[in-house]
Each structure stands twice: as C-alpha cells, then as structure tokens.
Amino acid sequence: MIPLRDIAFARSGDKGNSANVAVFARTPAAYVWLRENLTAARVEEYFRPLGVGVVTRYDVPNLAALNFILPHVLAGGGSRSLRIDAQGKTLGMALLEMPIEASVAALPK
C-alpha cells in the first residue's frame, strides 16, 4: 500500500459542525483513478471514528478535484467542540494518509 498523498494534495475547512475536504490529483492519470476509487462511501468509512454522517462527493473535473462534504464530523464545531481540532484543520492531512493500492504508483506521471 502507498499513502494517498503520493498522488494527491488536499485542503480541509469547516462550516459549523461540518467540514469539507477537497482532494486534488497531481496528474491526469491520478484523477482518473481518484474518480473511480475514492468514493464517498470509502471516505465515509475512513472518517467513521470521528462520527461523520453521510458523505457527499462533488466532482470538479476542471480543477482535477473531488470535494467531500463531511457532516457532523467536528463534535460540535467551532466554539463548542472539545477536540484539539475543533475546526477540521487536520482532516485534509488525515485523508492524505489513507493507504491505497500500491499499483497506483505505476500510473503515468
């Protein structure tokens, strides 16, 4: 397995008690792989330990990006959450740690 960060970069931010994580492919081939394999269900399963609700994925092909909406993932969000990361600042980095199939490393650069 390799980490997702080998083929993508990301950015997360908060909106109330929800967060979004945008994932950007580093190459066109990586974007094809991401669209097929980084499904909303897979991301939802990954973030389940944080209590995430039903994840929605929006495709943004002109930016070679996928935008994931993670509801209820911040244990109250902003002012209320007791967590060290109340605003989802770390969620992008966390998603980039996701292990993916090592064969992805052989995609064209």
Add this chain to the structure above:
Amino acid sequence: MHRPLKVANACAFWGDQPEAAARLVAAEPTLDFLTLDYLAEVSLSIMAIQRAKDPTAGYARDFVDVLRSLVPFYQAGGETRIVTNAGGLAPAVCATACREILRAAKLSHLKIAVVTGDDVLSALKETSAAFANLETAAPRSSISDRLVTASAYLGAGPIADALRAGADIVITGRVADPSLTVGPCLAHFGWQTADFDRIAGATVAGHLIECGTQVCGGFSTDWLDLPLPQDIGFPIAEISVDGSCVITKPAFTGGAVTVPTVKEQLLYEIGDPGNYLSPDATVSFLTLQVEATGENRVRISGATGRAPPPSYKVSATYRDGFKAHGQLTIFGNDAVKKARHAGVALLTRLRDAGCVYRETLVECLGTGASVRGIASRVSDTHLVETVLRVSVAADTKDPVERFTKEIAPVVTAGPQGVTGYATGRPKVLPIFGYWPCLIDREQVKPVWRFIA
C-alpha cells in the same frame, strides 16, 4: 476600456498580522483597495461579550491600529481605499475611533462610510418565523432566550454605493466575505447587479484572497517546499472588466502563488462547487479555468453566475454554557498510559466532588489525537512523551472553574515526569452555539452613511 482593479487582502481573521496593510501599500503603492476581514462564524459573539462590559467596544479594535499604521502612507499622498468588516456589531463606533485617528493626523479629507442593517437580532427574537437551523432543522424557539447575536450576510451593493459617493474607507458589520471585493468592482467597472457572470468572477477573486496568505502557499499541502516561509506575502487580485482575475503577491515576499495553491484555496470551505451561494450571485466553480501566466501569477477565468438566492444567510449565536481545556506534558516509560490514567483520575476526582459536566474529553497529543482512530502511524507504547489534554463542558460556570484549579495538582499527585505546567491555570471559556438560518430579503434593510 477600464484598467484592471488591484484589490489586496491585508487581514484574514481577527488576530492576523498587524503590519500586513502597511507593508502591502509600501510594496505596492498603486493598489486600488485593501480589504480586511475580521469576522469568523462566532467572532460577533465575542464582540457582544466585550460590548456588555464596555459600551465603546463591539468591533475589531485591531483595525484602528492598522489605520494608524497607514497614516504615513496617506500623509505622503497614498490613495489606496479600504473596505473592511471590522465594524462588527458597532460599525459607527469603529468609524468614530478611526475618525479621531485621521483628525489627529490632519487627514480629515478622507471620507469614512459605514454599512449597517446586518443586525437582525430583533427580527429573530420578535417575529414568528421559524428561522430553522440550516444544519439541524431545529426551530429557533429552542434557543430564543439565549440568543446573543444574529447578523445577515449583506452583499456588495451598499459598499459599492458608498464608494461611488466618494468614500475612502468603508466599514461594515457582517457582509459576505467576497462582497468586500465585489463592492469595489461594482463601483469601478459600473457593472449592473444582473451582470452575474462578471460578479461571479469578482466573487471568486474575493473568495481567493479573503483568507490572506492562504492563497500564497500558507496552509498548503506542499508548504515545506515554499521559499521564505517567515514572510509569506499577502495576496493581490488584479480583476479585469470581464470578471477574470490574476492572483499575485508583492515582489520579494515569501510563499508562492501557483496553480496548486490557487486550486486549494478555491475549494476552501466550499460546499457544492456548482452552487456557491453569495448574496451577490450564485456562482459555479465548474467552469473556471486556472492557468499560470508568470512567476507568482495565476489567472482565473470563466466563472459563471446566476441570480443570488432570494434569502440572506444569517449567522446567529447563542449562549451554550462554558468549557475549559487543560494541558500537561508527560514523559517516561508508559507515557500515554500514565497520561490517560491521570486524565481519568482528574475527572473522577472532580465528579466525586460533585461537579457535573455534560461532556468531558481526555486526549493524548502525539498519538494522532487530532483524528483519533485514523491514520496513526505508531502504537501508543512507542511514545516516550505525550501531551495530556483534558477538556470539560458544563451548563454552568462553577464546575468548569473548579476544573481549572485542579490541573496543576496533577504534577504532585500524578506520575513522575509531568511537566509543562508553567503557563498557569487555564481560562474558563464561554461556549457560543452557532445557528445558521435564512431570512427573507424584505426583512433586511442594508444602508450606508458617511460618518462626519
């Protein structure tokens, strides 16, 4: 043919770098506008607390210091105009403080305008409409007696009107963040309010610069590769009459404006990229083209817009109890086990003393606690050190206050190797619930006026 409008951001949040504005105008004296954003989701509730103690408070006082730092620039004939939401709950009070700075500096020819009408607290409290929470669908009646602030996100219209009338400094309360940039564009280019594609482009430009250094490489995935990280530049949007823009930064600053840094910021805090809702237009990001046109220059074009939603978004806040966080560092064999044990012991001790909490949390930083249960690389037993962070929340202040006094005694009653206690007792923090909802446009009356 209109020349491009140069709009910079000099403040991304209440507490951002105080010297950014003065440095921007020193590096780029021909900037048309500085925009400064001070208001996050619950900033206004903090201002409400400050105002309850001091009637001359209720706005971002930092901005008055920023204006003071710009006095030499204006005395030397600088013409950069300013649009900021530093007014918070009290734009006129903020403007009066600014007026005094300008008067003392013999700059009274600079005209200050304020935009108000965003405060809809009385509408939320007094009308029978439900104002249901956009996240939870709960009706407003469940929090009516605890409401602290309710502000509608106004659009660019009143900002543009004030600028057309000759304002040099426009101070607002709550407006949509990109509207701080769209207002100057409306005034400069003479767009109509139905020029939705061009307004969409300016909205994208405003969205890109509203978080300051973030579009110039701050907070980016590849941050380690940036040049001069000690001095990341603040962003400048050069907006063209067609609504496209080039994002850049002053010469000789650190960071980088690249296609990846721009893409990351484009989708920062975004929901459906095909329907970005602002009070000025509903914007699609799905038609955008992003291309590098030079070193630290990225062009964004192709935005498409439609009419904005029929309602304004309202950000309301309400009192929701108190919380505190306490931290100690634990070093030694079994550090994580000891830290967890000490945290649980502390909370048990407090409960035995009669303290009632609605929520508590024990975290061991260094173990991957930011996203507990995900992406941890090593087992806890490999760590020789951790930061114990204990948090409590309660409906009343007393049990939280008691908690803050019980942290330091863990140093003598806990395991050997506890340190990091020198910063004193933690603070009791008020919790403000966030209540996003919608209000009909007819119930909101945005207005602007000069402050003489």
